[in-house]
Amino acid sequence: LFASVDRVNAELFTLTYGAVVRQLLTDLEEVEEVNKQLDQMGYNIGTRLIDEFLAKSNVSRCVDFKETADVIAKLGFKMFLGVTATVTNWDAEGTSCSFILEDNPLVDFVELPDTCQGLQYCNVLSGVIRGALEMVSMKTEVTWVRDMLRGDDAYEMRVKLIKQVPEEYPYKDDD
């Protein structure tokens, strides 16, 4: 499956992302604003990325949240970041889980300075997940629980399913 996918140098990607974050910090000054902007950028990426993922992976249905989370962890992360995530900490209802990344290519060469303590450096990832899932009818909330840049032992992203939106008939009777 991955043999046919084009590959690029991960360092180029990492450094480009770093330049984006750097520029946002300069432009927006507020760390909170940067987090928001990164999330929004991720969302926009996710809403497009999903079609590429579906086309290349031949996944034909994303109805079950558990299955979908597994597919993201095993295939999605592998296809776009070259790493796999583990899915754990399911709650009793099966509507929220954690993605754990031991290895995160976005943060190579990064150290968080004291002035940027509130920065969610990888916020683009949570935006991507949220955007992609929204396109397959799942409204989610994604938050960072653990972050190695802040001294934790792994990256942990909490994904909570808010609701699944079925497809509605889009036209009114009278048009």
Place this chain on the structure above:
Amino acid sequence: MQFFGGSSLTSVAPEASPAPAAPPGTGTGANAQVLYVFNRNGVCLLYREWHRPLRTLDPTQDHKLMFGLLFSLRSFTAKIDPTAAEKGNLGVPLLPGQGCSFYSFKTNTYKLNFMESPSGIKLILITHPRTGDQRDSLKHIYNLYVEYVVKNPLYAPGTPIKCELFNKHLDQYVRTLI
């Protein structure tokens, strides 16, 4: 491929079925007649025709009726599925990919091929009634859509597609369809 035997009618073999004359193909295998692409909100992202001698409705009406047909037919096919135990009521909205769906239907004058991605992108390809399974072709067209539309940063998602490169590759590809 006897029905593409040539441009003159005399070369078409006589047959028992009331199938119409083959479309006057502009090249070899010019079999695709019309393509619609809808997104999950019912917006017609793309309408492209290669062979459609008769139009009875204005385009907006035509697109809406087509989308309505798909919507109803899909919930109907899911509802009458004899193998699945869990079924909602007819007309209850489905998630994309939920329940079973249909691949195609055929009349005596055309065949409608359908594919829906889990993200709700719907591809409809109308071909000659005697064309075979087009699921792989639709998948390929979906790939073209990803390559030349989704990846084009100047394309705003959810708006009609105006990408020359996509149209070019699409035309090129449908010419190869049998």
